[in-house]
Amino acid sequence: MGSRLKGKVMSVTDYGAFVELEPGIEGLVHVSEMSWSRRPKHPSKLVQPGELAEVAVLDLNPAQRRISLSLKQVLPDPWTTLSDRIKVGAVVSARIRNLTEFGAFAELEDGVEGLIHISDLSWTQKPKHPSEIVHKGQLVRAVVLSLDGQQRRLSLGMKQLETDPWMALDSKIKVGDTVKGKVARVVSFGAFVDLGHGIEGLCHSSEMGGEEQAGPKPLEAGSEHEFRVIRLEPAGKKVGLSLRTAPAPEPPPEKTKRPESPSTMMQALSSAGLLPAEPAPLAPAKPAAMGGEPHA
Template sequence: MVLDIDEERRRISLGIKQCHSNPWDEFAATHNKNDKVVGHIKSITDFGIFIGLPGGIDGLVHLSDISWNLPGEEAVRNYNKGDEVEAVVLAVDAEKERISLGIKQLDQDPFSNFIAQNPKGNVVKGVVTELDNNKAIVQLEEGVEAVLRVQEIARERVNDARQRLKEGEEIEAKIISIDRKKRLISLSIKALLSEEEEAAIQDYGNSQTEVSATFGDLFKEQMETKE
């Protein structure tokens, strides 16, 4: 294809690639956000995985879009150059020749699913997987972890979480906060114990009221009988 004619210099500029349609434009025209694509890994860099796509172009899976459960630097170790992978189209910018892909988006986000079913205030069970003096890490479901800080372990003061909990131990606690941006769930056994105590006091008060009412009814019936 003729790109330019310079009569003064007697030069003609030609372009070979212009004879073919732009592969970036073609990809943008035939693929929408959330579409699935398959390709082979062409290279792995410090910031992500480049996947070869039809038309000789590449798409990038950023480290943060590889796995829901693992840090990108760890998740990327599961992939090798030449592997065939499936990914989801996240964004296409044909003008800048950029295609953003995601691997983790092939599956539902376990964190989002969990907090949708377990909002703040819910009581949940989990298994202690890590411990240090300040906190315990608790696995609630596959891919969902929460933190139980030392001050939330008991009503009384606890100086070291390792003195009260053991790895592998199943616990029950109340969700006291959810940080969606940081994907952080905070638990409290102390809050659960306080809630149970309040409920017990309330039940006791109600039972005492019922007993008093029962004795009052009996006394009234006896007086009416005497009359």
């Protein structure tokens, strides 16, 4: 087992090709052993009857007269050297080969496919299925997010080619701002509001009405309203919205005036000319002369 031999392709079927190793001795190369590609091709596109082929022996069962052969085992496994050719963070071109509910498989080269998870297709669109954004056979550009050659796993992302709109949100709106939004969907605890450019905010049911109302305002999907931003967390991708009127700011506290002293008040009145001038001081009385009147 494992030895390499050369043989002649005798016939090709839907499930593989029969190769003659010696006169009267044939082995089967199953379709899954014809190429490293996960996307099996019809054997007739890889080999033709009469061609010489180098194969590796996988299994030998003389009792059942069966020999299992492989074409791909004599070729280098592209995954073993993939990390030498591409690095995490590199931008690559790939062709969409298969679509599933959780993402799209894209082929970088023969035998190497990567997964673009549905959450990594777009920042702004929220597809329910990858077919809403990409289709089979489409050539796309993507960023290598992770690479594990031993596990044969490759993660790709298309949205990483663009700037995350959440990272620039705090430069566009701030808490207290009024924004216009369209109700995307209504849930039991509130409504999610589309603010544009892939940004959604939440208006909680407790923020839908005012004190003068008996209950919250009913919101319908598709309706447009003006909301007040009450919470903004771009890192957590959260925007809190409210339909309530912003509370009026409290008036500043009045400054208590200290009572003026009488002397200060008198000086102010005097400076304003509201008090008469002070009278001149009286001259001191002269002392009486000594002695009495002369006697008659």
